[in-house]
Amino acid sequence: MRRILVPTDFSEEARNAYEVAVSIARRTGAAIKLLHVVEAPYYGPSFSVTGDAMVGSNGMEQVYMLRLLEHTKAKMSELLGSVLRDGVEVVEEVTVDRPINKIRRTIKEDAVDLVVMGSKGSSGLDEFLIGSNTEKVVRTADCPVLTVKNRMADFHPREIVLASDFKREIRSAMEQFKQFQQLFGARLHMVYINTPGAFESSSNLRSKLQYTAEKYGLENYTINIYNDVMEEDGILHFAHDISADMIMMATHGRTGLSHLLSGSIAEDLVNHTRIPVLTVQLK
Template sequence: MKKILVPTDFSAEAHRAFDIATELAHLSGAEVKLLNVIEVNGTPNFSATGDTMAGGIDQVYMVKLLEVTHGQMQRMLATNRFPDVKITHEVDVDDIFHNIRKTVTDENIDLIVMGTKGADGLNEVLIGSNTEKVVRQAHCPVLTVKSNTEVFNVRNIVFPSNFREESPYVVDVLRYFQNLFNAQVHMVYINTPTTFGTSRESKNRMQDFANRFGLQNYTLNIHNDSVEEDGILHFAEEVNADLIIMATHGRTGFSHLLSGSIAEDMVNHSTLPILTCHIK
């Protein structure tokens, strides 16, 4: 892992994400990029330096907004606890999702770390959370954290799956974080009424999976619950998990509305850090 992106809105959740990103960078030797994107009407008429073209919103307002934002960025940079970590930063005026996707591609980002408040009820159905959209669209792993996430000391990783369709890429990410923290991986299949499988069949499939990818320091687990999301959360609580790593299909549009995504639901509802990876 060489480069970590931290999109920030300077909230408590974003500050915690920056904290954790710098911890990861300190452990891995990566550098961190802090990114703030200002989204306002008429953004094509402004640059991040406050220069204006014809039209758009009032120049004085934009210059003041950029001045405040740069000040917030400097205060966030001052909270870095690891002098050895290289940190760059950028303030831009753009569409946030377009900017994040472009940054990931142009700068070969290996990991995005984002804070999230989550979403529920009608808000979740209509728009979801901003972080959920990044989880769905990003082409690199995304680590999501809440503001109440304590010291990121990972000893127990929960890896929920059906153990049929994971790609080597997802397992590589799992193995990387396991090795980084010398953690134990708890592989778990969530048995629900709609995905029922016998214990013998499920454990054999998990063992075959572990053998195929050469996993080490792991446990095999089957957890019965009514729905997969609840099963993952309940199992994570039982093993005192510090991190959940799981795959997402990254579906968008109508197919996403029909099938949803357990990974995105977990990002919205879990109090634990969630690391999501697209199945490639």
């Protein structure tokens, strides 16, 4: 792991994510980029941003945006100094853009290995219609995304839940899961949530999980079949029962109508649990 991206909105959760990223960087030697994106106003087709200059906007708009950028850079400097870095390389970037677009471009252009983001979660109509920027990153990022809510000054997960249906397509994510487990020397709890709508016998499921563990050379793991009404509830209840420090899941990265119709258990977990969630998009 060489590069970690930490998008920040200066919230408490985003600061917690930065602290977790520093903990990971200490273990891996990775460099961190702290990124804050000022939401780009729309001034029509001729409007563009070059560095800190607003092209196509009027004088008052330019003054407002330049003052906003100046204030934002001061907050970024404050955030940089709020966490003891111990020699970890951290660079900062403040820019004007659409947040999700800039984050996706940065992941590609900087060859980012991991995104660490704070998540406030959302609920009700807001969750259904829009979701958060964190959800959008989880859905579309080409690299693993770790979402954080609570403060963890020394991030060192020891009990990690790997929740999946363990079908063949998970192979594209398994190496990422293994690397994260090995990074912390954690115990991996493979769990299949058995629901009434897709019920299978425990013996068949245990055979499937054991086959998966052997196929991918997993070590220090347990195999678990957990019965619950819904998959998301089952994952949360199981994680609570074993006092898990982190949950890992693969996501299909669906967008548009497909996402609206099918939803995403991974995104729901990001919204509804205080436990850090690592998501990896299936290729």
